[in-house]
Amino acid sequence: MESATTLSFDHPYGYSVAYEREELQFPVYVVAVVAAGLATAGYKLDNFPLIALSLVAFGYAYHNFPLLETGKPRIGASQYGIFADGLGIISWRSIKQIDIVWAEIRGSGSHELLITLQEPLERALLADWRKRPMHRFLMRLPWTMAGQDVVRMPLDVFDHAAEDIHRTFVRMMNFYRR
Template identity: 50%
Template sequence: MIATSQEGNVGGYSVAYGREDIYFPVYVTAALAAIFLTATWVTCALYWLALAVAAAGFTYYNIPLLETGRPTIGANQYGIFIQAFGLIRWRAVERIDLVQIAERAMTVHELQIALNAPIGSALVADWRKRPAYRLMMRLPWQMDHRGVVRVNLEPFDRTPDEIHRTFLRMWRYYRS
């Protein structure tokens, strides 16, 4: 078993959020929040404060997208790790699928990791308890009622096919 409690100390293959122009709105809304807050202070009108809070809330929720150097998902000899979720042991993984989902005018790629064990025994390290200041921030994962962990692969710095192929290769190697 692994005795790590730090998310950053996992080693192996890791993928971080990519640095692209798509995250430009996060910077824009941060600037808008500052402008609206200044307008509230100068004019003493509370409607500017409501706009400032909305813009600051959007920025706060999306801050993890700006953490491009921090490993978000990956795998090592112990299993698959997902930021703010934990380290899933290889034997608890039933299958790893790459699913294309049509959303409006685009296609989103999602990595679906089906578990064959309850979450308590599937996790080698549990990172679901987060610091208070990160509680309302974006998570890279979702879990459905069937025990499938879903990770949207669009914001990452590697292609969805490469991530899926690498996870599959490591899963086949380490589970045997």
């Protein structure tokens, strides 16, 4: 039996989505280069504020490093439930509903998937992947908790359309919950 982490787009038993390959990588690379330039200038000029600013820029690039790993599945679904990188596998029976909403954040809008759970997250998870290695602890995750029983996933950073992801998850939930 194949684990959920190795599912691919063409796998007959599952569906997975990776980060988009086009637009997301550029800002991370630019910030990393700017951070290196600031660090070099700060070191050469013996200027502590420039070094501090470079550390902030390196922190941003480090946090967003997973956006550069475009081939790795970040969210998906299989016969067992919905999986998300850094979260685990949420059982189909533990999901009350799956909604897609339009969220306005700082003047910019994006689609978000809201997965409402019927029970606490600890009981809903078939596999718990929330314990991560120390070097990945501060890196971006493709999910957040919105309240006690709602998992929120921003969808516009993925390589499939938001409506397609939502439709596929709902279709799979309806099929596997029978």
